[in-house]
Amino acid sequence: MGDHHEDDFEAAYRVLLSTAFGVAYRILGNVTEAEDAAAEAFARALASWRRIARLEYRDAWIMRVTANVAIDRARRIRRTAVIATPPASEPEEANALRVALVAALESLPRRQRDAIVLRYLVGYPEREVAACLQVSPNTVKTHTRRGLETLRRLLNDDEEVPHALA
Amino acid sequence: MPSPEHLPTMIRTPDELLGLIRSRARRLRVRRRLIALASLAVAVTAVAITIGTFARPGSRDVVTHPGPAPTSTSSPTATTNGSSSTEGAVSPGFQPGSVTFASQTQGWVLGTAAQCTTRPCRSALIHTGDGGRTWRAVATPPGEWNPDSRPGITRVRFADSRNGFVFGPGLFATHDGGGTWHPVTLPDTSARAGVFGLETSGGFVYAVAGVPTTSAASPVKERLFRSKVGTDRWVSVANLDASIVAPQAASLAVHGTAGWLALQAENGDNLFLTTRDGSRWQAAPSPCPAQSGSMVVSVASTRDVVTACGVSGGLGSQRKVVMVSHDGGGTFTRSSDPPLGGVLVEVSTPTARSIVVAAVSGASFLYASFDDGRTWTTVSSLPSGGQAWNDLGFTDATHGVVIEGQPFPENSAPPPTRLWTTSDGGRHWRAVSFSTTTLASCTAHELSARGGWQGAGGSMAGTIHLTNTGSNDCTLSGRPRVELDGSGHSLGVQTHDGTFGAAAPPSPVVLAAHQPDSAGFPFVWSNWCAPVPRAVTVRLAFDSTGDIAVQPDGNGFSGAPRCDTPGAISELGVGFVTAAAHANSGSVPLPPG
Numbered sequence: 001m002g003d004h005h006e007d008d009f010e011a012a013y014r015v016l017l018s019t020a021f022g023v024a025y026r027i028l029g030n031v032t033e034a035e036d037a038a039a040e041a042f043a044r045a046l047a048s049w050r051r052i053a054r055l056e057y058r059d060a061w062i063m064r065v066t067a068n069v070a071i072d073r074a075r076r077i078r079r080t081a082v083i084a085t086p087p088a089s090e091p092e093e094a095n096a097l098r099v100a101l102v103a104a105l106e107s108l109p110r111r112q113r114d115a116i117v118l119r120y121l122v123g124y125p126e127r128e129v130a131a132c133l134q135v136s137p138n139t140v141k142t143h144t145r146r147g148l149e150t151l152r153r154l155l156n157d158d159e160e161v162p163h164a165l166a
Numbered sequence: 167m168p169s170p171e172h173l174p175t176m177i178r179t180p181d182e183l184l185g186l187i188r189s190r191a192r193r194l195r196v197r198r199r200l201i202a203l204a205s206l207a208v209a210v211t212a213v214a215i216t217i218g219t220f221a222r223p224g225s226r227d228v229v230t231h232p233g234p235a236p237t238s239t240s241s242p243t244a245t246t247n248g249s250s251s252t253e254g255a256v257s258p259g260f261q262p263g264s265v266t267f268a269s270q271t272q273g274w275v276l277g278t279a280a281q282c283t284t285r286p287c288r289s290a291l292i293h294t295g296d297g298g299r300t301w302r303a304v305a306t307p308p309g310e311w312n313p314d315s316r317p318g319i320t321r322v323r324f325a326d327s328r329n330g331f332v333f334g335p336g337l338f339a340t341h342d343g344g345g346t347w348h349p350v351t352l353p354d355t356s357a358r359a360g361v362f363g364l365e366t367s368g369g370f371v372y373a374v375a376g377v378p379t380t381s382a383a384s385p386v387k388e389r390l391f392r393s394k395v396g397t398d399r400w401v402s403v404a405n406l407d408a409s410i411v412a413p414q415a416a417s418l419a420v421h422g423t424a425g426w427l428a429l430q431a432e433n434g435d436n437l438f439l440t441t442r443d444g445s446r447w448q449a450a451p452s453p454c455p456a457q458s459g460s461m462v463v464s465v466a467s468t469r470d471v472v473t474a475c476g477v478s479g480g481l482g483s484q485r486k487v488v489m490v491s492h493d494g495g496g497t498f499t500r501s502s503d504p505p506l507g508g509v510l511v512e513v514s515t516p517t518a519r520s521i522v523v524a525a526v527s528g529a530s531f532l533y534a535s536f537d538d539g540r541t542w543t544t545v546s547s548l549p550s551g552g553q554a555w556n557d558l559g560f561t562d563a564t565h566g567v568v569i570e571g572q573p574f575p576e577n578s579a580p581p582p583t584r585l586w587t588t589s590d591g592g593r594h595w596r597a598v599s600f601s602t603t604t605l606a607s608c609t610a611h612e613l614s615a616r617g618g619w620q621g622a623g624g625s626m627a628g629t630i631h632l633t634n635t636g637s638n639d640c641t642l643s644g645r646p647r648v649e650l651d652g653s654g655h656s657l658g659v660q661t662h663d664g665t666f667g668a669a670a671p672p673s674p675v676v677l678a679a680h681q682p683d684s685a686g687f688p689f690v691w692s693n694w695c696a697p698v699p700r701a702v703t704v705r706l707a708f709d710s711t712g713d714i715a716v717q718p719d720g721n722g723f724s725g726a727p728r729c730d731t732p733g734a735i736s737e738l739g740v741g742f743v744t745a746a747a748h749a750n751s752g753s754v755p756l757p758p759g
Contacts, residue, residue: 010184017180022173031174039183043190051459072528106528110483110506134478 009049013042016059020066023121027070027102037073041066060124060132067117074102104154111135112147119144193314254643256292256301256600261573262585263311264334267561268324271297274304274344275585276322276332278311278573287311287573289319291332291344292600297565298587300641300676301600308338308347313574316360317349320572321557325366325395335360337373341396352377352391352400367420369395370444372403374416374427388416390427392444404439404447417462419471420444426471426495428452428463436461436475440495453489453498462513470518471495472539476510484509488521488539501539507531507547512568514592516560522592524555530570532558534592546586546595553581564591607643608677610712612636616683617704617716624728625692630704630716632685632743634677642675642685642743646706650691650738651715652699659691659738666741675743688741695729695736702726 020041024034045052045062055061105113111133118129119140126144130137178186259280267273272295279290289311292301309332312318317336324330328343331350338347352359355377363374373391390404406429417428423444429437436452438461454461454475463473469492477485483506489498501521508525515521519538522545525531530553532546553571560566571583585598614635619628634640650657666688675685689704702723704716717723727736 013184013187014180017183018173021176025173031177035176035178035183039187040190042183043187043194046187046191047194068528075528114483 008053009046012053012058012062016062017042019122020062023063023066023117024070026121027067028074033073034070037070038066040069057128057132060118060122060128063122063124064114064118064132067121071102071105071117075106100155101151104151107154108147108150112143112150115140115143116147116151254303256303257290258600260290260292260600261571261583262569262598262600263556263573263583264321265557265567265569265585266323266330267559267565267567268326268330270561270565271295272324272327273298273567274322274324274330275301276307276319277583281582282311282573285310285312289332291322293344296676298598302643304344305346307332308349309336311573313572320574321364323364323366323371325369325371329371329396331364331366331371331373333361333364333373335362335376337361337364337375339398350398350400352389353402355389363416363418365418365420366395367425368422368444370420370423371395372418372420372425372444373400374418388429390418390439390447403441403445406437419463419465421465421468424465424468424494426463426465428461428473430458430460438463438473450495453491453495455487458487459484460510462510464513464515464521466515466518469494470515471498472513472515472521473498474504474510474513474523483507483527484525486510486523486525488513488523488535490521490539492518501535502541504533504535504542505531505544507544511555512558514558514560514566516566516591517563520563520591522558522566524558524568526554530555532568532592532595536591536593543593545593553583560592565589566592568595570597606640608632608634608636608640608708610707610714612640613677613708613714615704615706615714615716617686619689619691619723619725621725621727624730625690626723626725626727627688627690628723629686629688630706631683632677632687633682634680634684640677642677642708644708645740645742646687646708648689648738648740649705651703651705652701657696657699657702657736659694659736662737662739666739685743687743690739691736692727692739693730693734693736694726695732695734698726700724 017038020038021034024037024041025031028034028037041062044065052058052061105116108116114133115129118124118132119126124132126137126140130140133140135143176183257279261278261281262275263277265273265275273293275292277290277292279288282288287310289307289309291304291307293304294301307319309317309319311320313320313334315335317338318334319332319336319338320334322330322332328341330340330344332338332347337350337352339350340347352361352373352375355375359375359377361373361375365372371393373393375389375391377387377389388406389402390406391400392403393400404427416430419426423442425441425444425447427437427439427447429439436454436458438450438452439447440450441447452458452461453473455477458475458477460476461473463471465471471491471494473489475487475489477487485506486504488501488504490501491498504523504525508527508529508531510523511526512524513521519536521535521539523533523542525533528549530546530548531544532555533542534545535542548570556569556572558566558568566588568586569583570586571581573583585600586595587598588595612634614633615630616633617628617630619626621627632642645663648661650659677684701717704723705713706716707713
């Protein structure tokens with residue numbers, strides 16, 4: 001990869017790192033794991049940077065990958081029971097909610113999960129989520145509405161879901 | 167989205183993370199190449215067809231269930247060639263990484279000797295001669311498991327039972343079934359050229375190599391080389407343009423002398439090359455829709471070609487387009503789309519009407535169609551955290567293989583990898599166990615033997631046939647120790663293991679209980695310059711459990727070989743134990759030359 005592409009990637013990386021870390025931390029609740037998940041997403045982007053850099057929704061691509069890596073990592077951590085011990089900085093109740101939320105997110109149909117992650121964890125407006133997923137804004141509305149309904153049902157709590165995603 | 171002030175402070179600095187990211191990205195580029203090229207197991211199909219002599223209908227060598235099978239750990243009882251310490255038993259921690267079958271019975275799996283957490287990772291090669299029922303380690307491969315740099319190896323292919331290759335990115339060849347290996351340098355390339363794909367069919371082997379250049383903008387150019395099997399005489403048959411720098415996907419399928427090469431350039435273009443004679447490769451229109459990402463190709467015959475294209479997606483899902491041709495790639499028709507789950511990794515087409523697609527995301531999926539792509543079924547969905555699929559391929563219309571995962575250390579221990587097999591065309595898959603739960607070695611009291619010999623060129627050549635008279639199946643491997651007795655005393659004939667060639671010993675042979683003559687081995691006795699004994703007894707032993715005396719008709723063997731060199735020793739050459747097909751052949755297998 002030429003120097004120009006390296007510079008271009010590094011500039012994007014420095015702008016997006018904190019956002020990607022935030023997305024991963026919201027899912028994982030652990031600083032080290034979140035850093036690692038964000039690093040993995042940026043590494044995947046760098047490995048294909050000639051293509052990724054030209055994407056209209058380049059930043060969204062990185063955030064989607066970050067969220068995906070973090071969710072996947074959370075599942076593995078939960079499987080190995082590491083997550084049973086909440087991070088020291090996180091209240092036990094918050095940890096429990098986060099674990100339940102990630103588990104519920106996993107159970108969503110793929111498109112609903114994509115829409116929920118981008119809309120609420122990353123914070124993109126509906127129009128940008130729609131462009132990113134190559135669907136119409138109305139479809140995004142449908143996916144997020146159904147996804148939230150499912151999350152509420154799975155978490156058995158009307159109040160906590162929006163709070164957890166906010 | 168939480169605002170930054172609500173986030174804890176990161177432990178590592180952005181610069182520290184950037185170093186980690188660059189390192190991972192380098193590995194990812196190499197791994198993507200390997201994953202994309204892994205679909206080249208397709209060519210196994212072609213090889214199986216070409217080497218049809220291995221698949222003898224009715225022979226016990228033809229295995230109908232190559233899935234998980236008891237694995238023999240019995241050690242060879244006689245000389246084996248090559249390095250030795252790893253020959254014999256399959257390591258209990260063996261991690262499969264690449265698989266190839268040169269016929270329905272002859273297969274090899276390259277992997278790591280144990281689950282590897284830190285480099286260097288010791289590679290290991292195991293072999294089956296009975297379609298996967300039993301496996302045994304063969305000589306230590308020539309490089310460590312390392313996809314990042316030469317002479318690392320991560321892939322294996324065999325053209326036949328003797329000629330094979332380990333590669334990715336290093337390249338080594340064997341011409342004795344894996345007993346010995348030598349490095350291969352492709353013509354007009356430096357030692358840094360990395361081989362990322364290799365397939366064999368029609369008596370030729372093809373290798374896709376990334377050749378370093380001096381251009382900063384195009385650090386690697388892909389080239390395609392070809393060699394006649396067994397010769398190590400490589401020539402370049404396609405020198406791809408610099409626009410194909412560091413392809414993220416390259417897929418090669420060959421059948422006879424015809425071939426198809428699919429590449430995704432870094433600029434996003436898909437390139438498609440075809441050949442009818444193996445030597446002249448020409449660009450053809452890509453069957454994939456515009457804006458496709460990865461493209462992989464598979465072939466069931468010279469007419470039946472399938473390409474799969476990853477079109478768009480995110481967060482673990484991807485639209486996959488499958489294009490089917492029944493005129494050798496002249497025209498393609500779009501099938502219905504496979505399910506969205508997972509990112510396209512591989513495709514294989516065992517028959518003209520069946521297609522299997524491998525995809526990976528948070529889970530690992532296998533999708534199959536058995537009606538020319540009209541409908542699709544999810545035949546496997548493994549919640550493995552998105553382990554890659556490698557070497558998806560079929561040896562015939564029903565028997566297929568695929569490797570789940572890659573035994574490669576990153577920041578933590580990689581999950582265990584598995585070899586999956588199917589015996590119904592891809593409808594059902596079973597994981598193969600290489601565990602040490604095995605059949606026991608046959609003991610002397612379980613065996614009976616019979617045999618005969620005849621004069622051949624002044625020597626006495628014969629075959630000993632073995633029967634398991636015990637109540638349980640058991641295995642034998644290697645060469646037996648053999649002595650010739652006359653009148654109850656050893657004749658002092660010296661055994662010579664090189665007579666029947668120096669190939670690596672075949673896998674342990676399973677002797678089914680009470681199956682007459684289910685195994686056997688050849689022998690040849692030469693240069694006897696003493697008085698001819700009245701009767702000769704062949705005494706053989708496989709382990710410390712005792713000897714077996716073979717005395718046909720109760721009178722022993724009669725006659726003796728000619729005295730060709732007075733004063734020289736008399737030699738007895740002994741071959742490896744092989745399955746019933748040889749033992750029952752009725753002919754006396756003579757040594758080469």
